[in-house]
Ligand SMILES: O=C(O)CCC(=O)C(=O)O
């Protein structure tokens with residue numbers, strides 16, 4: 538990040554005065570298409586899309602050199618079943634049944650990738666139909682699997698998405714990641730949803746074609762049914778029933794995007810979407826959080842806790858550890874609770890504090906480790922300080938037993954605030 542972009546971004550957040558960034562401006566009727574890598578910088582992406590939280594599509598020129606686009610695809614542009622089976626056949630992959638609804642998602646099973654490819658071939662031979670249903674390989678952590686020796690053989694992380702705290706955090710813990718492969722025949726689809734923790738996501742079609750239906754943040758409110766639940770399928774004719782969907786008249790049409798082979802879609806934070814594979818498609822998708830949507834993640838976690846508290850409210854007075862139990866339930870439902878969120882902030886903060894302290898002493902050694910340099914670290918620290926300031930005064934966070942935390946949250950906040958002051962003129 539350069540100095541000018543940092544100034545621009547810091548001014549942007551000051552202007553929000555603590556409000557959560559949402560893409561609040563007028564809703565665009567279409568999505569910007571970015572043609573050439575040469576004339577589109579990281580700064581352009583931050584200013585034009587990341588900060589205003591707006592979707593965009595990058596042309597296939599951005600992924601031209603990716604190994605997976607050569608190795609995984611036949612000369613006809615179809616998935617290279619033989620190559621994939623030989624290379625990754627032993628991996629056990631999660632597979633969803635698109636034809637069966639389970640709440641607002643699909644039931645998943647696990648099977649060897651080899652079996653999934655065999656199913657896929659049969660599905661095509663059967664005229665895109667099978668007694669086994671319409672199966673979609675989703676959320677496969679291919680990079681986490683020992684089968685991949687060199688990620689660079691598969692893809693090169695575009696600089697636009699390189700400030701990625703979720704994967705930076707999980708890579709430190711070495712237990713998980715948010716890097717996925719999706720693969721499925723024409724007709725497979727993902728039900729209406731917003732992404733985990735209100736993260737951003739990017740998605741590249743290695744082969745095939747997708748249709749995306751996008752709803753800017755807040756528009757999902759008009760899609761709630763009479764019980765307040767969001768739909769499973771926004772194209773269902775059920776939504777025309779105004780007794781069932783009383784707010785549906787306030788609904789605007791979604792923004793539709795067709796993503797061609799090699800193209801890269803940026804999904805902003807909190808935008809609900811529904812996605813269809815229009816062809817036999819393989820995609821690589823990552824979820825990520827950074828300084829630009831950290832406040833959205835924190836806002837989401839507070840909402841999640843409130844929902845848990847509401848759900849188990851009747852036991853509040855009779856259960857001595859009620860607040861603690863709410864955190865335990867939240868961890869199992871949301872995948873993270875307030876304690877772990879603090880740990881996340883701590884790990885990300887400490888790396889940047891170190892780099893900036895070295896930078897202030899004129900030693901730029903470690904700043905290369907963070908890729909985007911000192912100005913990015915300085916921007917990050919500002920965002921972390923803002924969010925941590927809100928965390929430490931949150932009454933539910935104050936009920937968390939932080940006695941073993943090191944540093945103590947107030948101490949970390951102080952370090953962040955001192956550093957923000959020290960790097961103001963950097
Ligand atoms: O490609 C799909 O089926 C879903 C992708 C998605 O929801 C995402 O990348 O956020």
Ligand SMILES: [Fe+2]
Pocket residue numbers: 730731732738810
């Ligand atoms: Fe998604």
